[in-house]
Amino acid sequence: MPSISIKGANMPESPIRKLVPFAEKAYKANKKVYHLNIGQPDIKSPQIAMDAVSSHHLEILAYTRSEGSEPYRKKIAAYYHRNNIMVDENELIVTTGGSEALLFAMGSIADVGDEIIIPEPFYANYNGFATASGVTIVPVISKIEDNFALPPISEFEKLITPKTKAILICNPGNPTGYLYSQEEIETLAAIVKKHDLFLVADEVYREFAYDNLKHFSILEAKGLEDNAIIIDSVSKRYSMCGARIGCLVSKNKSVIKTALKFAQARLSPPTFAQIASEAALETPQSYFDEVIEEYKGRRDILIEKLEEIPGVQVGHPKGAFYCIAQLPVKNSDAFAQWLLEEFDLDGETIMVAPAAGFYSSPGVGLNQIRIAYVLNKESLIKAVNILKAALKEYKD
Known part of the structure; x- marks a missing residue:
């Protein structure tokens, strides 16, 4: 057998x-x-997104561009601008959910046997994505006694080896709900710049910050343009988990160029879901x-x-x-x-x-x-x- x-x-x-x-x-x-x-x-889910699909005028359900339709990408870029993240439509790739964006990111920055440091507990599927990519997760434990705050910088630095390629965080966190402060993000920015690593941030819960706190994106940190990769998704933001639309965002041209090759290999993200997701961007505050x-x-x-x-x-x-x-x-x-x-x-x-x-x-x-x-x-x-x-x- x-x-x-x-x-x-x-x-x-x-x-x-x-x-x-x-x-x-x-x-x-x-x-x-x-x-x-x-x-x-x-x-x-926002009614505007549902209506966009039901009232479409397509005669052929065709492929879109591998990086996602241009009108949708322009609207995503405008959304980021409203959130103080200055990117354009050529600095992002539409993916089949945030999951595919994570796979594209790992495939673009790490080879088999390379290491990515992740504060744990972390989104369980990171284990699966790492296994599928041949990447080794190196955990740094955050504790419930500290409300899962960022571990000390020394805990990260003692784990960095020649095989380390990135630090990956989820902000706000799944499964902890922890929201990293601007100071913590800037601490991570200093680590990755010092050791020439990527900082990958899964920011799919960006909208959901409580107690008058504000989400601070890694692409708001100064001087991190070559190191930062954002993973994003419409799933939780618009309660559209079944759309399976996400995106990978980076100002690093080599990252985007490489991730696009992975996107081309799977042809294109789903057309109807992009229509719904583009319309969802018009959802009122x-x-x-x-x-x-x-x-x-x-x-x-x-x-x-x-x-x-x-x-x-x-x-x-x-x-x-x-x-x-x-x-x-x-x-x-x-x-x-x-x-x-x-x-x-x-x-x-x-x-x-x-x-x-x-x-x-x-x-x-x-x-x-x-x-x-x-x-x-x-x-x-x-x-x-x-x-x-x-x-x-x-x-x-």
Whole structure:
């Protein structure tokens, strides 16, 4: 029998999706499942985007340019200008989701065996993208006790080797909700310039910053033009996860030229999704104001209720719509499966994402879960009550 590749065997399972079979069994057992495991917003997508697709006048659903349609790229550049990020349409490539932008970035800046330093916990799929690209992730641990703030510069510098090509951050963070300050971004800028590295920032949650804090992009940092690569997406900004449209942004011409070759190899991003995404850029600020206020309210009630549970420690997110909760259990994978297979409270249970999959350091995060507060407040309160009851009953 032919064998699969070593790379395929080493591809990690998604900690967000691997419990789906157990959730399906829970449905068949007539349990209601509150999904805290996946960052799929329940916020409606902008109507202007939906209308653009339904009212199109295309007669042929043709390829677009590999880098994305020119009108769309010009409108993206205008969006960045409004956010104090001065790029033009030739300094970005439209991708099939932020995921493809990350793959293009890794493929453009790193060879097999090269290293990328990432503060952990981090978005779980970074592990998969690195495996697919033959890149080694070198983690630097941020701690829940510090609310997942940027580790000291010395922790980064002692990990830098001749194989180090970049530092990768997610800002605001998935899974922590941590929002890096301007000072922290400038600290990272100094490190990458000193050691001639790239700084890659996954900024897909840029709009979601709370408590009167402001997102500071790596392309707002002075003198970082040759080092900075932004990963972006419409998925969370406009609640358009299914559009699968993102982009890679850099003022480094060699990066864009190289990434374009990867884009040409996959031909083009999807046409209808670009139409929807271009229209979404006309979404009024009032949409975001309402969404941010809603997420802030959800965060506040979630954190308040979690902190009432004995033995639970929780990070305080300042952006995005996730938090990490540390539970009084030994293994959150086993606990998450038990919640779906064996537990319910009046016919209801919850689905969470075990946090060990958001680390690459072995044995770290085993007693943590990621919670996505993408449910309405009433459902969040019910979900936390279920968690509280489950922890009382659960035996490791």
